[in-house]
Amino acid sequence: MKIYDNKKNPSAIKKTRVGKEKKLKEYNHLKIEHKWQVEWEKKKLYEVKNGTKGKRFYGLIEFPYPSGAGLHVGHIRSNTAMDIITRKRRMEGYNVLYPIGWDAFGLPTENYAIKTGIQPEKVTKINTDVFRKQLKSIGFGFDWSREVNTTDPAYYKWTQWIFLQMYKKGLAYKAKTNINWCPSCKIGLANEEVVGGECERCGTETTKKVKEQWMLAITKYADRLDRDLDKVDYLEKIKVGQRNWIGKSEGSQIKFKIITSGNFSSDPRMREDEEPDHLENISTQSDFVEVFTTRADTIFGATYIVLAPEHELVAKLKPQITNWNEVKEYITEVKDKKDIERIAEEKEKTGVELKGIKAINPANNEEISIWIADYVLATYGTGAVMAVPAHDERDYSFAKKYGLPIKQSIMPVYGKSTENEEFRYAVSAFVRRPSDGKYLFINSKQFNKISKVYGGIEKGESITEAGIREVFEETGYKTKLVRDLGFSIQSHFYHPDKKIYRKLVSELVELELVDDKKYEIDQEEVLLHEEIWMTLDEAKLVISEKKELHDFEILSGKFCFIDDGILSNSGEYNNLSSEEAREKITKKIGGKIVTKYKLRDWVFSRQRYWGEPIPIIHCDKCGIVPVPEKDLPVLLPKVKSYKPTDSGESPLSIISKWVNTTCPTCGGKAKRETDTMPNWAGSSWYYLRYADPKNKKEFASKKALNYWMADGVNWYNGGMEHVTLHLLYSRFWHKFLYDLKLVPTSEPYIKRTAHGMILAEGGVKMSKSIGNTIDPKDIVATYGADTLRIYEMFIGPFDQTVSWSTDSIIGSRRFIEKVWRQSFKVSLQKDNKKSSPQLITVLHKTIKKITEDIESMSYNTAISSMMVLVNEMEKAENIEKKDFKMFLQILAPFAPHITEEIWANLGEKKSIHKSNWPKWDKKKIVDEMVKIIIQVNGKIRGEMMLENNTDEEKAKKEALKNKNVLIWLEGKEIKRVIYVKNRIINIVV
């Protein structure tokens, strides 16, 4: 039985001893921790003043959402990490800002209010009180005088104010947009509230609904948000996440001419009812369709065009579309599609051809069909794509379903792609773009006569069939060109992976394209190691549909054929990288190079209650009118019911007293905007408010911002779950404020790190329903805050997900107790004798390690090295007071209470947390004697103690004295000796 299991007996340690007779004061964490928490608050130890001279440091953590569940152990992990950093900075002489506040608007509180009828303000008050108390019990060095709360009108006044500035600059606008709609609850849902296509609360399938929403034009900042990531020090994966979200991609915008059936060259069927002058009706703006592509180099393989169903051209072309009813039906169908259906459909694509019109591929003047399909997004690019089924998976599956032509247009040049690296695939996967490979453009009119001339391959010169064979053979691949039945087939099956290769061969056998007797695929080693070219059975190929062959080609991804060669019109692009080809081709056909972003404007309103009211008035005469700044804040009124109305409007909409107002411009009748802001609004700028939290005239004074934000927040740590949206949104707001010259920097955070999650025991998520949550309160009561802090930092690498293990906490507690006992050993020493040189070396090494480890957030190794030091102290006969104090100082950021207590017990008057961070002595971290490992041929055969920095000659001499080493050297000639100073000597025989 473990004594610590008993919560009612928090201090299990009754009596501990040192030496043989002296009784010690017991370590009562409850008493000590409470005492110092009160003391620090009384002395305002962690409160900072603006404008103090000297170095300053702003450390930030994500302010918590005060949920009813109370503080989570995960909060403690991230808060402690920054607490350690800020405490170290304070001891290093910085003026440190480490603030805290509450991100208190949000759905859980609102849902609770709906359920219980208790006002959200009251719920928030209760929850923040609990959180505050809990945070204080852990001993964080927050400056509580700067506490902010997003739901406080004095705070959200400025959230509204910033919104108004955005409105004035045209960045905030109201527009119709697609939202998730729950037909049962009759509310719009945030994406996070939709789980698997169902409403989180009632389980009803959600649909899309077009609704008017307030939007913020974050897309106008897309470029800067992407570019400026180069300026900041974020974890690489965070940058990747941001870049991924912004989704910058450079491509080409290309116009495809549209023609009507009268002008079709290949289709002889004419529409009988067509008016002769129909062509004139197609206006100049709509006689082409503009597509966006990143792969303009594959344009010779573009065999059809696809428009998003919502594309404006579809409606414009209505008179020319002969199957309009069908088209219309499809558009309606897509619009009403439920989310759940879309998910269930997965990759099965649907679409309808726009009959009666065609497009001209500007690269080769071929007529291609035009389709609408919902796999093309209206919101990205131009809402239209050129489909290249041979080189794009989505186009491929669509083409296959509707029997559209598939035309291959590129293949990599065999051989070497870069100087050192051999090209990995004999024939590349078509879809992938080889990173640095040069292309061979092929653009075959299938089964034509052989053309004699191939496009230039290496040096741009034309070469013959024989020439191309040479190229292949040079690179080590066997080739076989077959000339028969009027066309030539060159085919190559090869894949370095045996499994894939074998599958390929068996597929071919199944298709009866190769003779299974020739290729004994069942035998392990036959054919599988070598690169083998196969010749298709020509006769069979003719019989088989050519489409099938192409299908197979794409499916396998490793099988290519060149029939009658390379078209002259694409041949000129041969031997270019895809980037070069894209640019050249785009230019030639009159397209332009453009940059597009995935990022979309931020839906900035919600229809429910618990958020900041959007400070806008709708006037019948004047339209949308912003609330005058002097009337801010627009207070969130009290309501009777927090439920949304039947029509899905905010509950605010039924309070006519609040809604009905007068227009600030004309004084006429007007209505207030009833939408509120989303959860992310208040958290987009809170770090600025901390600089000057009580300011009534500005969101923060220039002076305060110039002081704390001169470079931006120095270090911001938070969860991985917030590194895309929250980080992006706040960077956007900050840049906007920077443009208004209201903040001194263009980026809010200089450095951003992220902590790993804490899972419950067994690696599963902590959840109330499973009942595996850990309440920090219990741990603090039983083991103490210092132990909890040490434990959470020791549990594993800070940036990684870890599992909670209550059994392991005891180790951290034991460490704390050892420190406690050692302190008595120090204070009871009669004469303050010097510590041994060995102990001093360990101490200084530890100081160095802790100093560095905190900077890299390697808290787990920092603690382990302190444990090593304490173990050394236990063994030591004497510990000089000053040495022990240095140790206390490096431990202080981790365990602030016990170190403060011991510090005081040792006679210090000033707080340890205001003392100066100890410096390690370079001379003292050098061991006098070092252990050298002796190896013979890389195997360890002995070890020896040598003086530090012994030279090679001497080391060799010493090593050759070792008996065991000599045994291994007997009768052998020493060829070489490798000596690494202070580490190893390796004798090669």
Place this chain on the structure above:
RNA sequence: GCCCGAGUGGCGGAACUGGUAUACGCGCACGACUUAAAAUCGUGUCUCGUAAGGGAUGUGGGUUCGAUUCCCACCUCGGGCACCA
């Protein structure tokens, strides 16, 4: 599918720019103290072998005097994005 990250004892995890693999902690075993237990302290704890010695850092190769670390291929797990042309 794509993009990251990670695979080391019974467990959480260490290992600097390639240089004694398993630090530190948990657990376990034995011992000291104790009437006894707890706590504390000490010793041991990858594996085969009596030993000398050999084998182990997901798997298979490579570079090197020497590889957990570098290179290549593959397997497994975790996270993020997901029709973004």
